[in-house]
Amino acid sequence: MLKSAHFTFQHTTAQMDVERAVAELRFGRPVILKDNKRQLAVLALDCVTPAIYDLFSQAVDDQHRLFLSAPRAARLGVSSGAGIAVPLSGVGFEDASRLSYALDVEPPQEWCQPDQIMASAAELARNALLLPAMIYAEIEPDEPRFGACLRLDADALGQASEARQIFEIIARTQVPLKEIGDAEFVVFRGGLAQRDQIAIVVGKPDTNSPVPVRIHSSCITGDLFGSLKCDCGDQLCNGLAHLKEAGGGVLLYLDQEGRGTGIGSKMRAYGYQHLGIDTIDADAELGFEADHRRYEAAVAMLGLLSISRTVLFTNNPTKISALxxxxxxxxxxxxxFGDITAENMNYLRTKMLRADHMLDIETLTRPC
Ligand SMILES: Nc1nc2c(ncn2[C@@H]2O[C@H](COP(=O)(O)OP(=O)(O)OP(=O)(O)O)[C@@H](O)[C@H]2O)c(=O)[nH]1
Ligand SMILES: [Zn+2]
Structure with missing residues (x-):
């Protein structure tokens, strides 16, 4: 209960500021990112129209740059761990876009190391589920043309990160499921974006012994519509069945579509996969690392369910190390496992060979 005498709306937390910045970027508005030395006006190319792009370049006297992440830079043939900054003077919206995510683009002729603050900008894009391609320029503190833009301390991102682990249970109730019968759905609210996450409790697991747990990341295409391009739908059903066979357990269904890149980027990546590029390189073309998921929410959810010891159902070593x-x-x-089909064979093979998933190498590497 809030103590009304002490409560005011005068302050925001770092977590709220980050979420506001995320919303601004998604609306195609600049965010002013600052540290104690300078401030940069930053736009997410993913949400920018040609008109906004032109407006921004005029506002910064054509001194804008394009930040590209390390994976995108590598796809352009440039190796730079911090990503690159490409000058955009005289470069139009179409060319900046092509540089950000198109295939078979010539490497930029000129580039430099990006400002350090751009790591925070890339992190904002990650929270916003946007491509990590950012248009930016240094501006004066009192620059009136950006007067109405949100200002965010680069430090806020680090501080807000703590919120990733803060959840509370807001509802729990029985939902009978076709395949496994009674189950309890537990809804958790919190994390950085305050999005709700769910756990499905099968049976009555004994929390004094290791609890069978499956951590599943959402896959709208596979889980809901039976896409043949991946094994997720099968793994969801089989995961629940394994928990039941084990005498009870918990499935965490995490809101991290597309390995944490979001449905929009996942579908763009599928477009590249149809041209023969594998799942990891397709994501890299869009600027993403091989896997953008985080598991702080999973740890917090297990904690709230009083689970500290688990038998984990997974083929993914990252989930084990994250827990x-x-x-x-x-x-x-x-x-x-899920069924191996002609359509998902390459995807599974890539997960096995490039992301160390513990899959059956013999079956998967046999030519189809
Ligand atoms: N970016 C991207 N994401 C994909 C693609 N195919 C599936 N996904 C996502 O990959 C994730 C798969 O999640 P899980 O099945 O929980 O995880 P996993 O990494 O395969 O690990 P285990 O199933 O536990 O072995 C989901 O977020 C899917 O939406 C793809 O081609 N590109
Ligand atoms: Zn899937």
Whole structure:
């Protein structure tokens, strides 16, 4: 309960400021990112129209640059761990866009190391589920043309990160499921974006022993519509079935579509995959690392369910290390498979060979 005498709306938290900045970027508005030395006006290319692009370049006297992440730079043939900054003077919206995500683009003739603050800008784009391609320029503190824009301290991102682990249970109730019968849905609210996450409790797991747990990341195409391009739908059903067979357990259904890149980017990446590029390189063309998921929410959710010891159903070593890093004991790992089809074979093979997923190498590498 709020104590009304002390409560005011005068302050925001770093978490709120970050979320506001995310909303501004998604509306195609600049955010002013600042540290104690300088301030940069930053726009997400993903949400910019040609008219906004032109307006921005006029406002910064054509001194804008394009930040591209390390994976995108590498696809352009430039190796730079911090990404690159490409001068955009005289470069129009179409060419900036092509440089950001098109295939078979010539490497930029000129580039430099990006300002350090751009790491925070890329992190904002990640929270916003936008391509990490940012248009930016240094501006004067009192620049009136950006007077109405949101200002964000670059430090706020680090501070807001703590919120990733803060959740509360806001609802729990029984939902009978076709395949496994009674289950309890537990809804958690919190995290950086305050989005709701769910756990499905099958049976009555004994939290004094290692609890069978499946961590599943959302896949709208596979989970809901039976896409043949991946194994997610099968893994969701089989995961729940394994929990039931094990005498009860918990499935965490995490809101991290497209390995954390969002449905828009996942579908763009599919477009590139149809041209023969594998799942990791397709994401890299768009500027993404191989996997953008985080598991702080999973750790927090297990904690709220009083689960500290698990038998984890997964083929993905990152999930095991992420839980362990969060203080959850993974006492055993059990596999969870889906059907291997002509359509998902290359995807599974890539996960096995390039992301170390524990899949059956013999079956998957046999030519189809
Ligand atoms: N970016 C991208 N994401 C994909 C693609 N195919 C599937 N995904 C996403 O990959 C994730 C797969 O999630 P999971 O099945 O939980 O995880 P996993 O990494 O395969 O690990 P385990 O199933 O536990 O072995 C989901 O977020 C999907 O939306 C793809 O081609 N590109
Ligand atoms: Zn999938």
């Amino acid at each position: 362990r890093a969060g203080g959850i004991h993974v006492e055993e790992r059990k596999p969870v």
